[in-house]
Amino acid sequence: MKFGTIGAGTVALAFARKALATGHEVVLSSRRGPESLASKVAQLGHGASAATVEEAANLDYVLLAVPWTNVEDALRRLPAWNGRVLIDATNPFIEYSPKLVLADLGGKGASEVVAGLAPGARVVKAFNSIVTARFNEGPVKNGGRRVIFLSGDHAEPKGFIKELIKSFGFEPIDLGGLVTGGRLQQAGGPLAGLDLTVFGGL
Numbered sequence: 001m002k003f004g005t006i007g008a009g010t011v012a013l014a015f016a017r018k019a020l021a022t023g024h025e026v027v028l029s030s031r032r033g034p035e036s037l038a039s040k041v042a043q044l045g046h047g048a049s050a051a052t053v054e055e056a057a058n059l060d061y062v063l064l065a066v067p068w069t070n071v072e073d074a075l076r077r078l079p080a081w082n083g084r085v086l087i088d089a090t091n092p093f094i095e096y097s098p099k100l101v102l103a104d105l106g107g108k109g110a111s112e113v114v115a116g117l118a119p120g121a122r123v124v125k126a127f128n129s130i131v132t133a134r135f136n137e138g139p140v141k142n143g144g145r146r147v148i149f150l151s152g153d154h155a156e157p158k159g160f161i162k163e164l165i166k167s168f169g170f171e172p173i174d175l176g177g178l179v180t181g182g183r184l185q186q187a188g189g190p191l192a193g194l195d196l197t198v199f200g201g202l
Helices: 010-021 034-044 053-057 068-075 110-117 132-137 155-167 178-185
Strands: 002-006 025-028 048-050 061-064 085-088 093-095 122-126 144-152 171-174
Touching: 002 010, 002 053, 010 025, 010 034, 010 132, 025 034, 025 053, 034 048, 061 068, 068 093, 068 110, 085 110, 085 155, 110 122, 110 178, 122 155, 122 178, 144 155, 144 178, 155 171
Parallel strands: 002 025, 002 061, 025 048, 061 085, 085 122, 144 171
Antiparallel strands: 122 144
């Protein structure tokens, strides 16, 4: 599979390393253009490349990994999604320092907002609830496998992402639909940031 990324920060690069290690290709993109990503592509190595945001978003599976304050701008004016899959790895932080501050979403879940900004996309919420340092550390902890939550309303892409998470060595736990599951796993939700492990698989 060739994955596109919207964003090329720590979350996108962590995902890219895992995807490349399991035989996939990754096309990074950022608002600064593909030329700005040359050093990151070189560090990632074989299978990595860079493109414009529009080009990366045209792939069948696209990871959204930008700061919450950049989400609307990142998704604006993109080609029609037409059923392509948007993997939402964002969390609704509007400030990081001196403390974390969550956006007021007016009672909506963050992925519901993302879905509204990407009409026609099949949105799967994933890779947002695990702290990036733990994701980079790897799937095994004390003999168990770390959990990655996911949620979404479309069975086919959700099934694919579950198998992808398994191929990375982690244990996927499906929280159901986007409205309920997305709110459970987003920042501020009860499952956000938990370092859970399972033994023997579910």
